[in-house]
Amino acid sequence: MYLRHLSLGDFRSYPSAEVALEPGVSTLVGLNGVGKTNLVEAVGYLASLSSHRVAQDAPLVRHGAERAIVRGAVVRDGRETLVELEIVPGRANRARLNRTALRPREVLGTLRTVLFAPEDLALVKGDPGDRRRFLDDLLVSRQPRWAGVRSDYDKILRQRNALLRAASPARGSRRRGHEPAPTPETLEVWDDHLALVGGQLLYARLRLLRDLRPLLREAYQEVSAAVGEARTTYRSSLEGEAAAAVEDGEVFTPEELRDLLLAAMHARRGNELDRGVSLVGPHRDDLVLSLGDLPAKGYASHGESWSFALALKLAAYHLLRHDLGDDPVLILDDVFAELDARRRTRLAGLVADGEQVLITAAVGDDVPEALRGARFGVRPGHVEVGLSSVPGLDGHPSLDLDAFDRDEERPAAPPADSLVGPRTEASTDVSTGEPTGEPEDVTAGGGDPTVGTGAVGRDVADDASTTGAAHREGHEDHEHRPDDEDAR
Ligand SMILES: Nc1ncnc2c1ncn2[C@@H]1O[C@H](COP(=O)(O)OP(=O)(O)O)[C@@H](O)[C@H]1O
Ligand SMILES: [Mg+2]
16 A cells, blocks of 8 residues: 555644655655654554654644644555544544544554654663553554454553552542442452453454564564574563463463453452552553563663664564555654664665655665655655755755645645544443454454444544553653664
8 A cells, every 4th residue: 555645734843735655665855853754753643543752642733723634645456545634632533534524443444554763762672561552553553443442441441440549448538528439349340341351452462473473583684684583572460370371472362361360360459459550451561572582671782672673663564564465654764864884775675665665864865775766855844846856966955946746636635624523532431331342363364454344443532541652752762873783
């Protein structure tokens, strides 16, 4: 698939932007701070309904504006789909697919992207939440209906935590008025909810990892040509032998996982009551990354960490590609400046054949010849097409060419306020709600775009989740320095 046209209104630094894109490689070149990442962030948002940089929507809306609009014309197998999103901070997004209003979550799967950016270093160096989010995002990319399960899990978790807080003797004084403490029976109902949906989520992650591991090993070899094998171990909050089996790569069934989660909750009941939080479930888990026998976090060099993060994303790309029988759009944001010449060339060779690859770079010459595609010059608030037609400009990305627009067939953009349709609210009653869908066949290939089939979840109002989104703003800054440590 590829994105043929991107259209922005009041998104980040852009009052408006119309960008015509083509299959193959497109490189956005411009000085730091001109708005290159803003553009690819919008593309990522169209695909995932979330930003790779911030957990909240407010920064996505241009300062002083009330709402942002992102539109994309997506071409897959010769058929074009228009996806439109309206982002209003603090409220649910609105969405349209081919001009028909629907729940935002139902656009998931129309555009699929894999985005690699400096922030991804947090996959290796950051908190477990960053890695959980990677897994869960990939899960949703693969099969959009998991967005519903993920969101249900977050709601159940919030409810259960509230209950634990109220039941906790140390915190009982925080109960409003003379509300009685919740009974053990009430808590058990929530144990069941959490274990049921948590078991599904856990199952999905384990199955995903089983498929991802060989691709990761290969991708790390390719990216780094390094000694040492990239490994992942899933560290769960299950008890004893079950936890060890999961670490060894065993994929239990969702039912087994539900029972194992329940057992772990019972074992830790006292602890949970003491602390007033849920200590068991996929929200507590981590994906431990290691190179050879050493954990990556705290041990790997900067270059190795970088290669590991890149390998995770390339593995995700290959997995989706295989699932869909179609290439997701690959986005490489500000990646080449980080790599030495040898690794630049190797990365270029790995991605050059993707159906569409969007690259940003401050210096055009950092992007290898093999990726010479369309070049776009980016100035604050403007995107200019056609640098590729002017030889020798790559080293001078700030050259102020007259903008020209090669997009003759730009979709007629309706005004922002014409996005119609009911706003979705976070209204699912989890006390009655069943988790979305039943666990799928382990052997199913997955990746069916479920848009329009009604198979996608119920609402999308709260995606800032306990499975990691909240951590996004807390990333450590990545260091911009050349690193040859693992080239030795
Ligand atoms: N919500 C916003 N409103 C206005 N400007 C914004 C907003 N968010 C970011 N910006 C501006 O966008 C610029 C950063 O753009 P970015 O795409 O990250 O640059 P780069 O080209 O280096 O990737 C900064 O100047 C920042 O002030
Ligand atoms: Mg940038």
